[in-house]
Amino acid sequence: MKEKKLIIFIPSVEGGGVEKNFFLVSNYLSQRFRNVSVITADKNIKSKLSKKIKLICPKSNSWSKKKRLIKYLICLYLLIISYLNNKKILVFSFQANAYAIIISKLFGLKIITRSNSSSTGWSRNFIKQYLYKIILNLSDQVIVNSYDFKKELDKKFFIDSKVIYNPLNKKEIIKKSKKKINFKFFKKDKFLKIINIARFTIQKDPMTLLRSINNIKKKIPIKLLIIGRGIKKEEMLKFIKKNHLKRIVKILPFQKNPFNFLKGADLFILTSKFEGLPNVLLEALCLKKFVISTKCPTGPKEILMNGKAGDLVPASDDKLISKKIIEFKKNRKIKEKKIIIGYKNLHRFDYKINMNKYYNLVKKFIYY
Numbered sequence: 001m002k003e004k005k006l007i008i009f010i011p012s013v014e015g016g017g018v019e020k021n022f023f024l025v026s027n028y029l030s031q032r033f034r035n036v037s038v039i040t041a042d043k044n045i046k047s048k049l050s051k052k053i054k055l056i057c058p059k060s061n062s063w064s065k066k067k068r069l070i071k072y073l074i075c076l077y078l079l080i081i082s083y084l085n086n087k088k089i090l091v092f093s094f095q096a097n098a099y100a101i102i103i104s105k106l107f108g109l110k111i112i113t114r115s116n117s118s119s120t121g122w123s124r125n126f127i128k129q130y131l132y133k134i135i136l137n138l139s140d141q142v143i144v145n146s147y148d149f150k151k152e153l154d155k156k157f158f159i160d161s162k163v164i165y166n167p168l169n170k171k172e173i174i175k176k177s178k179k180k181i182n183f184k185f186f187k188k189d190k191f192l193k194i195i196n197i198a199r200f201t202i203q204k205d206p207m208t209l210l211r212s213i214n215n216i217k218k219k220i221p222i223k224l225l226i227i228g229r230g231i232k233k234e235e236m237l238k239f240i241k242k243n244h245l246k247r248i249v250k251i252l253p254f255q256k257n258p259f260n261f262l263k264g265a266d267l268f269i270l271t272s273k274f275e276g277l278p279n280v281l282l283e284a285l286c287l288k289k290f291v292i293s294t295k296c297p298t299g300p301k302e303i304l305m306n307g308k309a310g311d312l313v314p315a316s317d318d319k320l321i322s323k324k325i326i327e328f329k330k331n332r333k334i335k336e337k338k339i340i341i342g343y344k345n346l347h348r349f350d351y352k353i354n355m356n357k358y359y360n361l362v363k364k365f366i367y368y
């Protein structure tokens with residue numbers, strides 16, 4: 001049997017859980033298959049990829065700053081050129097990209113599609129939903145990252161998706177968390193130290209987090225560290241200034257190693273309106289942090305075992321989040337029993353088990 005060229009298609013690399021999984025999976029597959037390429041508009045990711053991977057991207061870095069649609073179009077052009085150079089290709093679209101599916105099918109190529117977040121966040125336009133249904137069914141295999149997501153997607157789009165959890169490399173996370181940093185903001189023991197790591201977007205809903213802290217700023221001594229970037233940053237800064245939260249809340253840009261900051265916290269809070277399977281919850285449990293999360297579609301409820309491994313609240317409910325923070329402060333020993341349950345059940349997301357699932361799936365389509 002001969003092996004096709006594997007092309008991993010990811011036009012936009014924006015930072016966050018999807019991108020972490022992209023690097024992990026791409027580098028792993030490059031160890032198992034001979035000819036792996038990545039098509040992207042973001043040239044600056046080269047240093048994070050295995051040397052075995054061929055990076056196919058525009059020559060100029062300026063494309064990485066273009067709008068998402070422009071990135072898609074240039075990457076589709078690169079995909080077509082790749083096909084014309086070598087017709088024996090297997091496409092792995094790391095984002096549920098309709099254009100990549102259409103182009104692949106027009107050229108008679110097999111395509112694996114990975115969908116990263118609940119369809120709740122997709123367009124609610126009926127015509128677009130109908131088109132998504134048709135296009136997703138053209139994919140040879142759709143991968144999702146949680147069983148709740150599978151139920152939702154299969155029912156809505158009449159497909160049979162395959163669940164592969166986000167691979168969690170516990171040893172690597174624990175190792176990185178031990179690297180020392182001089183971070184005075186979290187130094188004083190009397191404060192309850194809270195952390196959030198996320199993009200500043202409508203989906204991640206950072207304003208609910210800030211409101212929940214503002215509700216209790218005079219009730220208990222707290223510090224909140226938010227690590228990330230995004231379009232909501234200006235709104236966040238205005239809220240912090242207006243409500244005199246500068247001494248309580250600190251914002252840092254995305255960190256190459258956020259785990260040493262996470263290790264220094266007492267409590268992790270996720271306020272997303274929708275997810276797929278949020279990596280950051282797995283990472284928080286890996287470092288034995290208590291978690292308060294919205295029970296948004298999909299992922300948190302599955303990770304936190306319906307509330308056995310952390311506290312779940314409705315999305316956008318800042319008052320209940322405030323209440324849960326105070327409960328944790330007052331009943332810390334009782335709440336920490338949930339941490340033990342969460343940590344013990346992380347085996348579901350084991351790196352080797354889930355990487356092997358990716359390997360077996362790609363193997364199914366790559367030989368001819």
